Amino acid sequence: MAASSSARSWKRWLPHAGVAVIVLYCLAPFYWMAATAFRRPSDQFDLSPLPAVWSLENFRAVFAPDVGFGWALLNSFVVASVTTLLTLVIGMTTAYALARLQFRGKNAVLALIIACSMFPGISLIVPLLKLFTDIGWINTYQAMVLPSLSFALPLAVWNLTTFFRQMPVELEQAAMVDGCTPGQAFRKVIVPLAAPGVFTTAILTFIMAWNEFIIALSMVNEKEMQTVTVAISKFVGAQGHEQPFGTQMAAGVIVTVPLVIAVLIFQRRIIAGLTSGGLK
Numbered sequence: 001m002a003a004s005s006s007a008r009s010w011k012r013w014l015p016h017a018g019v020a021v022i023v024l025y026c027l028a029p030f031y032w033m034a035a036t037a038f039r040r041p042s043d044q045f046d047l048s049p050l051p052a053v054w055s056l057e058n059f060r061a062v063f064a065p066d067v068g069f070g071w072a073l074l075n076s077f078v079v080a081s082v083t084t085l086l087t088l089v090i091g092m093t094t095a096y097a098l099a100r101l102q103f104r105g106k107n108a109v110l111a112l113i114i115a116c117s118m119f120p121g122i123s124l125i126v127p128l129l130k131l132f133t134d135i136g137w138i139n140t141y142q143a144m145v146l147p148s149l150s151f152a153l154p155l156a157v158w159n160l161t162t163f164f165r166q167m168p169v170e171l172e173q174a175a176m177v178d179g180c181t182p183g184q185a186f187r188k189v190i191v192p193l194a195a196p197g198v199f200t201t202a203i204l205t206f207i208m209a210w211n212e213f214i215i216a217l218s219m220v221n222e223k224e225m226q227t228v229t230v231a232i233s234k235f236v237g238a239q240g241h242e243q244p245f246g247t248q249m250a251a252g253v254i255v256t257v258p259l260v261i262a263v264l265i266f267q268r269r270i271i272a273g274l275t276s277g278g279l280k
Contacts, residue, residue: 037250044246058250072231080209091156099164117154143219163197
């Protein structure tokens with residue numbers, strides 16, 4: 001009897017232990033990043049779990065006038081925001097058309113859209129770099145936004161199509177009986193009801209565009225136009241030839257914390273958006 005009770009207790013706690021191991025594994029790099037950020041530059045190779053002396057010197061170094069990290073933050077925000085806005089506008093209209101219109105090859109079109117996201121980004125850099133050089137788009141926001149848009153749109157279209165498909169056609173029909181045009185029915189009825197999916201898509205797109213690196217690195221060579229991911233990779237030490245781990249970790253904390261806070265604040269909406277699309 002005691003053995004049976006022990007087995008049940010073990011089975012009950014095993015999933016919790018597995019979750020705890022996964023959480024610790026995922027959070028360990030972020031913890032070490034934060035701990036390193038608050039160490040003194042002279043202690044950056046210290047392996048103790050907590051800083052021996054807590055210091056903000058690395059954070060002051062990040063915002064030194066010659067670093068230009070403030071401009072990099074602004075550039076990342078502009079690129080991520082514009083990418084998210086365009087992705088939502090184009091993605092919602094495309095997804096709504098795929099969900100409502102009946103035409104031959106509709107599933108093939110949706111499959112082709114998803115297939116576009118399977119191309120590795122590095123394989124598109126050379127042709128895009130050649131194109132943007134020819135048309136004078138190097139060191140511009142559009143040279144970073146448009147390539148990011150091409151990777152964000154497939155996910156947005158696929159995700160939003162699921163939400164629009166689960167909504168009864170009678171909703172638009174009832175709105176049009178009340179005097180709405182098809183466009184007004186879409187804006188005033190369908191989009192508000194699809195808010196969880198739209199919000200989730202917006203958050204995921206913003207995070208993807210905020211973290212993007214290879215496109216920004218390839219399309220921008222002026223310091224004033226670089227994003228935070230590129231700026232962090234180009235940090236140099238006090239002597240110009242040392243690895244500034246502390247400064248890079250401090251910049252990583254500054255870049256990551258706002259995203260973590262946003263996800264924690266809107267986690268209910270994000271979960272609702274990820275789960276409600278599969279329910280009818």
